[in-house]
Amino acid sequence: MSLIEARNMSVAYTDTPALAAVDLSIEPGEIVTVIGPNGSGKSTLIRALLGVVAPSGGSIHRKPGLRIGYVPQKLSLDANLPLTVRRFLCLPRRHSAAEIAAMLERVGVPGLQERQMSALSGGQFQRVLLARALLMKPEILILDEATQGLDQPGVAAFYRLIEAIRSEMGCAVLMVSHDLHVVMRATDRVVCLNGHICCEGAPTVVSEMPEYRALFGLGTGGALALYQHAHDHEHDHLGAGDGHDHHHPHHGAA
Numbered sequence: 208m209s210l211i212e213a214r215n216m217s218v219a220y221t222d223t224p225a226l227a228a229v230d231l232s233i234e235p236g237e238i239v240t241v242i243g244p245n246g247s248g249k250s251t252l253i254r255a256l257l258g259v260v261a262p263s264g265g266s267i268h269r270k271p272g273l274r275i276g277y278v279p280q281k282l283s284l285d286a287n288l289p290l291t292v293r294r295f296l297c298l299p300r301r302h303s304a305a306e307i308a309a310m311l312e313r314v315g316v317p318g319l320q321e322r323q324m325s326a327l328s329g330g331q332f333q334r335v336l337l338a339r340a341l342l343m344k345p346e347i348l349i350l351d352e353a354t355q356g357l358d359q360p361g362v363a364a365f366y367r368l369i370e371a372i373r374s375e376m377g378c379a380v381l382m383v384s385h386d387l388h389v390v391m392r393a394t395d396r397v398v399c400l401n402g403h404i405c406c407e408g409a410p411t412v413v414s415e416m417p418e419y420r421a422l423f424g425l426g427t428g429g430a431l432a433l434y435q436h437a438h439d440h441e442h443d444h445l446g447a448g449d450g451h452d453h454h455h456p457h458h459g460a461a
């Protein structure tokens with residue numbers, strides 16, 4: 208049985224749908240990565256799957272009682288709010304000191320229990336958010352661009368950790384990412400989004416698909432063109448050399 212299944216789902220905040228005709232199911236234990244340009248509906252898809260926004264069309268089913276661990280893109284905490292890591296990890300549910308210690312160790316930040324949340328580095332903060340999600344013993348872990356603000360080695364290490372955790376805990380993982388070149392290796396299935404699902408499949412298969420190349424593969428060999436690409440729904444002009452002569456500034460990765 209699928210953990211979550213969307214059928215012909217659309218989501219609209221205004222007259223123009225942010226997402227249309229989405230068919231997607233997440234199976235136990237698989238790692239699914241959602242990629243797409245800015246504004247392509249990635250966060251909207253996550254919100255719909257989490258049940259935070261209702262679909263305006265189609266349907267969405269979650270396995271009854273599904274335990275979801277959610278790692279947000281960011282979380283703003285007032286720097287003056289006294290809140291230790293230990294207390295943060297006990298929201299909304301209490302966990303034993305031993306459980307907390309073990310989980311902090313597992314996500315690579317041992318011994319931070321009594322540290323103030325406001326004193327953590329970006330990388331430590333992300334790992335504490337991950338620890339909090341994992342303490343829910345999720346059947347599915349959902350991450351929305353969870354590596355924003357981390358440097359390149361930090362991003363790679365974070366995905367290696369996610370992969371290891373999936374193997375240990377057997378949870379499914381659904382993540383939104385811009386870090387394509389890193390994610391490609393750590394994912395079972397890629398879903399390419401641009402208001403609708405343009406293409407999906409195993410990373411090696413998807414990376415050869417014309418729809419994928421039209422969105423991500425030009426000029427820089429993929430991954431780096433994400434932020435620069437126009438939101439173009441016509442995928443049939445590949446190779447014609449038109450429409451893709453806009454700038455592709457390098458995006459930090461080698």
Ligand SMILES: Nc1ncnc2c1ncn2[C@@H]1O[C@H](COP(=O)(O)OP(=O)(O)OP(=O)(O)O)[C@@H](O)[C@H]1O
Pocket residue numbers: 220221225243244245246247248249250251252
């Ligand atoms: N609360 C909202 N009200 C109205 N429109 C919204 C709202 N949230 C998102 N949108 C619109 O829906 C579309 C999809 O947005 P969404 O945030 O899902 O895209 P995204 O792929 O996650 O973008 P990014 O990569 O920039 O995070 C965009 O056109 C956006 O402007």
